[in-house]
Amino acid sequence: MPNKPLNVMANARGRLLPFSLPFRFFLAACFYQSLMWVLLFLNPDDLITYNGGAGPILSAVHLLTLGVLLMTAVGASIQLLSVSTLRPMRSLMACRLLSWLLIPGVGILVYGMMNLSSLALVIGGSLVTIALLIYALLVFDNLVFASGMGVITAYIWAAILSLCMIVALGIALIMDYYHAFLQDHTFTAVTHMLLAAYGFMGMLSLGFSYILIPMFALAAFQNKKLAHTGFILNVIALLLLVVDLLITKNLLLWLAIFSGLTGSVCYLFSMYQILQQRMRKRLGFSFRMIYLSWCALPLSIVAGAMMKMGIIKPALFGVILLLAWLLMFLVGILQRIAPFLTTMHLAQGKAGKVPTQSELTSELSLKICNYAYIASLLLLISGLCFEQSLMIRIGSLVGLCAGLSLFYFLLNIVRIKRAHAHSVKPVAEARQG
Amino acid sequence: MQFEYQISRSIHDEHQNTITYLEKLETELLKHGHDKAPDLAEGDLGSIIWQLIPLIEEEIGIHFQFEEESIFPILDTAGDSGITFLLTEEHRTILPLGERLMELARGTRNNTLDDETWSELRRLGIELIERLVSHIQKEEMGLLPMIETLIDEEQDAELSNNYAMMR
Numbered sequence: 001m002p003n004k005p006l007n008v009m010a011n012a013r014g015r016l017l018p019f020s021l022p023f024r025f026f027l028a029a030c031f032y033q034s035l036m037w038v039l040l041f042l043n044p045d046d047l048i049t050y051n052g053g054a055g056p057i058l059s060a061v062h063l064l065t066l067g068v069l070l071m072t073a074v075g076a077s078i079q080l081l082s083v084s085t086l087r088p089m090r091s092l093m094a095c096r097l098l099s100w101l102l103i104p105g106v107g108i109l110v111y112g113m114m115n116l117s118s119l120a121l122v123i124g125g126s127l128v129t130i131a132l133l134i135y136a137l138l139v140f141d142n143l144v145f146a147s148g149m150g151v152i153t154a155y156i157w158a159a160i161l162s163l164c165m166i167v168a169l170g171i172a173l174i175m176d177y178y179h180a181f182l183q184d185h186t187f188t189a190v191t192h193m194l195l196a197a198y199g200f201m202g203m204l205s206l207g208f209s210y211i212l213i214p215m216f217a218l219a220a221f222q223n224k225k226l227a228h229t230g231f232i233l234n235v236i237a238l239l240l241l242v243v244d245l246l247i248t249k250n251l252l253l254w255l256a257i258f259s260g261l262t263g264s265v266c267y268l269f270s271m272y273q274i275l276q277q278r279m280r281k282r283l284g285f286s287f288r289m290i291y292l293s294w295c296a297l298p299l300s301i302v303a304g305a306m307m308k309m310g311i312i313k314p315a316l317f318g319v320i321l322l323l324a325w326l327l328m329f330l331v332g333i334l335q336r337i338a339p340f341l342t343t344m345h346l347a348q349g350k351a352g353k354v355p356t357q358s359e360l361t362s363e364l365s366l367k368i369c370n371y372a373y374i375a376s377l378l379l380l381i382s383g384l385c386f387e388q389s390l391m392i393r394i395g396s397l398v399g400l401c402a403g404l405s406l407f408y409f410l411l412n413i414v415r416i417k418r419a420h421a422h423s424v425k426p427v428a429e430a431r432q433g
Numbered sequence: 434m435q436f437e438y439q440i441s442r443s444i445h446d447e448h449q450n451t452i453t454y455l456e457k458l459e460t461e462l463l464k465h466g467h468d469k470a471p472d473l474a475e476g477d478l479g480s481i482i483w484q485l486i487p488l489i490e491e492e493i494g495i496h497f498q499f500e501e502e503s504i505f506p507i508l509d510t511a512g513d514s515g516i517t518f519l520l521t522e523e524h525r526t527i528l529p530l531g532e533r534l535m536e537l538a539r540g541t542r543n544n545t546l547d548d549e550t551w552s553e554l555r556r557l558g559i560e561l562i563e564r565l566v567s568h569i570q571k572e573e574m575g576l577l578p579m580i581e582t583l584i585d586e587e588q589d590a591e592l593s594n595n596y597a598m599m600r
Contacts, residue, residue, distance in 0.1 A: 215574055279452045347519050353526050356563045
């Protein structure tokens with residue numbers, strides 16, 4: 001019997017969260033992204049010499065990981081999960097609470113990291129921790145009875161388990177500033193960062209790729225064996241990495257790198273196979289960001305190995321991992337799902353012509369965002385390679401342009417959605433009249 | 434995509450043909466600016482515009498009618514009226530758009546096209562492509578997988594037969 005195709009649209013409208021819920025996370029992510037670029041602009045020398053520790057670079061890293069990557073992932077996943085598992089989120093109130101805690105919590109926590117303010121660290125850390133626990137519970141509740149999603153569910157479980165470890169390590173790191181109980185603060189911090197990037201964000205982006213890429217490209221996801229092999233290799237790599245960082249110190253690292261590289265090749269080949277047999281050939285400008293981010297995934301693992309050998313700086317590895325792979329992927333995906341979700345919302349119970357996705361898309365801001373984003377990456381990488389703080393400053397300014405363009409892109413969607421919602425009648429009323 | 438039932442495969446094949454055509458139409462429409470009508474005798478544009486007529490009459494008209502009369506009631510009975518509501522609303526937007534495009538395409542019979550007509554044809558053509566691709570996306574990801582879970586072999590044979598008769 002052929003593989004049953006994944007049904008991600010059945011009664012999807014019934015499982016749509018209020019429009020404002022995912023969008024508040026997306027808009028907050030744009031705001032925090034802009035702040036991150038401002039911090040990098042103000043502290044280029046700190047970035048070149050960064051080797052861990054509190055201060056502006058740690059704040060910028062957390063603005064990126066918590067403020068941008070996590071924020072976007074939470075906003076997108078609470079909506080996409082309920083659509084793909086065919087189960088609505090159990091509690092809308094919990095989703096709202098999650099946003100009320102996470103959005104300000106990140107700001108307070110980052111302020112604490114910047115100024116080493118214990119009060120801000122405790123308050124911000126607590127808000128973010130509670131928010132992430134609520135998120136983990138929401139996802140757990142939604143996934144526990146989900147069936148037929150195979151490798152997608154497996155990736156999301158791995159992401160949630162990583163998230164629990166990240167939170168635990170994060171709390172330990174904050175407490176260590178005051179009680180100095182960790183044997184090795186640096187290795188714990190590196191584990192926390194790598195788990196956040198490869199474990200939570202990475203697993204989530206790999207898992208959701210198997211829903212989103214076939215959906216946007218109109219293609220089937222058929223080679224499940226390859227996808228499962230990729231998943232197993234990626235999880236093994238992550239486990240080896242964590243064990244190595246916390247216990248064996250360098251003994252298993254090269255195995256982890258090899259396993260991670262093979263796993264990422266399996267994933268990329270899976271994506272290639274999906275795209276090869278797609279029905280829609282033109283995938284639009286945002287897919288170029290996704291393609292580039294895919295190139296950065298194995299590159300980030302190679303960069304990690306090079307950093308370990310002392311060939312490149314930790315900051316360069318961080319830029320390739322967080323900005324070139326994860327952020328670029330999220331930006332590309334966000335540019336597709338924001339208009340898509342909006343058209344679904346606009347069609348809810350309203351008569352009349354729903355704007356098309358391209359009518360919701362400000363092409364100019366999308367182009368500025370993507371070109372500026374690529375340029376800022378190149379400038380940052382060059383600035384780090386040649387230790388040129390001016391290049392990093394210019395790269396940060398160009399990155400800020402990209403962030404603000406994305407902000408405008410989303411605000412424009414909100415504006416059109418609001419205007420349309422006021423201009424059309426509910427279906428029942430329209431049909432009577 | 435791999436589908437078990439004949440009716441899902443037929444609808445899927447039509448989607449594939451429609452998208453192949455729409456991509457050709459998109460390529461041709463985007464080759465020319467919106468304000469100056471191109472010479473239809475040159476290149477493939479004329480024949481591709483002409484192919485809009487059977488696409489809208491047969492692929493879209495009959496396809497939509499069959500779905501609304503034979504497929505959507507199965508989903509409604511199974512309690513999933515959300516997707517049928519959404520798809521029916523989209524049919525109501527796409528069909529008038531297609532009908533207007535068909536009128537414009539018929540006007541190009543002598544390979545003549547004024548700037549104003551071209552501008553409208555290009556604008557509506559691009560709109561049709563986007564709406565239809567998005568509609569097919571929803572049917573491929575939602576409707577067809579649902580049909581596969583809701584019907585049996587007997588119903589499949591009956592639906593396939595009815596569809597063949599309509600065509």
